[in-house]
């Protein structure tokens with residue numbers, strides 16, 4: 001049975017119900033809400049769980065993926081050129097045929113059972129990172145016959161908090177599709193577009209095995225790598 005709380009029976013003049021803060025206090029126990037993704041203050045997987053081979057997209061299955069094997073590496077800095085240390089970098093990409101593993105990719109292209117197309121790593125003390133993967137294929141944008149995405153790798157960079165997330169895409173030098181790429185061409189500044197293109201890097205190549213590409217990322221400032229919003 002419901003009974004009036006004791007505090008409305010205070011002596012007259014001591015307090016009035018409308019100004020008595022007790023009457024506005026919760027009458028039921030607090031509800032504990034499960035933490036949600038956007039409440040997290042750090043990457044979901046946690047820094048400690050990034051494995052030493054998570055950056056090797058060629059070693060995630062029993063067999064070797066089809067396609068051109070490449071090394072993608074670079075340095076992440078802030079607008080002052082200071083290294084962005086301990087940043088979680090996640091990449092995702094299509095396979096060599098230009099096919100993603102997710103269900104929304106209904107293009108008539110083959111899946112590669114030996115390639116997922118996702119990897120992650122942490123930048124080191126100098127802001128450097130490195131991945132081993134395959135060169136992704138181009139895929140259609142379905143707007144018209146000449147509308148194709150140039151070959152690219154998606155990058156997500158996460159800082160100490162999830163609010164600090166930088167998403168961008170790396171393109172490949174010399175790709176004839178770059179000029180008409182429906183995403184890259186939305187960036188009006190040609191110099192900014194060029195900052196999305198990696199550089200061929202023979203120093204990072206593995207002789208007879210993999211070609212190297214360098215993709216440096218600048219987080220903000222005048223020379224920032226264009227980011228998706």
Ligand SMILES: [Fe+2]
Pocket residue numbers: 094149152154
């Ligand atoms: Fe893509």
